[in-house]
Amino acid sequence: MAIKKCVKAETVLAASLLNNQAVAETIVKYFPEQTIILVCAGSSNRFALEDAYGAGHLITCLHAIHSFELTDASISAKAVYPFYEQQSLEVLKSSAVKKMMIQYGYENELHFVSQKNIFSTVPVLMDEQLLRIEDVLTKKRSHAK
Template sequence: MGKIHVVTRKEEIDEAKMKGKIAVVFDVLLATSTIATVLEHGARSVIPVLDGEQARSRAAEMNKDDCMLVGEYEGRTIDGFLDPNPSALKASAKGKKIILSTTNGTVAIHKSSPARRIFACSLLNAKAVANALTKDHSEDTIILVCSGSSGHFSLEDFYGAGCLIQHMAEAGGYELSDAAQTAKLFYEGCKEEPAVVLAKSKVGKMLEKYGFQEEISFISARDCFSCVPVLYGDELIDYRHLKVNSS
C-alpha cells in the first residue's frame, strides 16, 4: 500500500527522508499553476531555476528565440522578465522553453531534488496528476510539498494538496499521514468555493491588491488541464511525453 505525506513548507523538507520517494510540489499562487498552463498550451518545457541570475545564465546557453524568461522575487517581476501569470502566458508559450524563477515554487522543486521523481501540481491539473500517480506509483511513498510563502505556511498550497489527496483517495489504496488527512478534510470542507479560499490567502490578497483578480479566477478552475509536469533532467515536461519516449 502506498503512503501520502504532506510537508507544509519547503523549509521542512528532509533531504534524507526524500530519497527514493515521489515528490509532488505545489505553488498554487502561482508557479505550479503557471507550469501547468504553459505546458498545456504547447510550451516545449519549463526550466525551474533558483533566481534571476541562474535564469539569465541558463538563457545565455540557448537561442533567444527558443526561450522566454519568466519570473518574480517577493511578488515583484524581475527586471527584463515576463510576469509569471498563467493567463497572460498561455498565448505565447507554444514552442518555447520557459525559464522560470519564483520566490517559492521553483525553489521548492530544487529542494525536492533527492526524490526519485518530481511532479508539479495545481488545481488546474490535479485530477491528471492523481491519475498518473495512482497508475504508476500506487505502492510508493508520495510526499506532497507545499512551497509556502517565504518560509510561512500558505493556505492555497495546503488546499491544493487536499484536492489531489481527495482525487487519489477515490482510487483507494493509500495510507494518509495526519497532515495528509487534515489537508483532505480541509479541502472537502470548502471544495465548492476554490476562488474564495484562494482569495483569502495572503498571496491571494496581494494579487487582488495589485489588480490580478483574474489570475485567481483562472487558476481556480479545477481539473481542466490534462498535462502532468514531471522533472526530467533539469526541465519539466509533460509526463505523457516521457512515457511515450521511454516505452
C-alpha cells in the same frame, strides 16, 4: 521555488487545482506502490491555506480511485478541503497567494487558477525542466531498449 528543492527525488510531478485529477490518475497508474510526498510551495516557511486546500483536493482525488495510508499532515489537508470544496476562488482571494499575484501583476488570473481539473497534462521534472509525463515515459522506454 518548492519544485527546485525536489530535484534529487526520483520522480517529481507538478500538481495544482488545474490538474490534480490527472496527477492522481498518473500516480495510481505508474507509482501505485511508491511513497508519495506532497511538497507545497508554502509562504516563507509558514502554513498557507491555499496549499492545504490544494493538497486536500489532490488527496481527495487520489482517495477516490485508490486507497493510501495518510500522514497526519495529509489527513489535515484532506479535512480542510471539504469545508471550502465549492469555494476555491474565495480561498485564493483570502490567502497569501492573492497578495503575491497582485504584486506580480496577475490578480486577473485568480479566477483561472482556481478552476479544478481542467487540464489532463501532468508535468514531470526531468533535467531541471518540466516536461509532459508522456514525453518522459517515452524517453525512458527508448533508453531502456
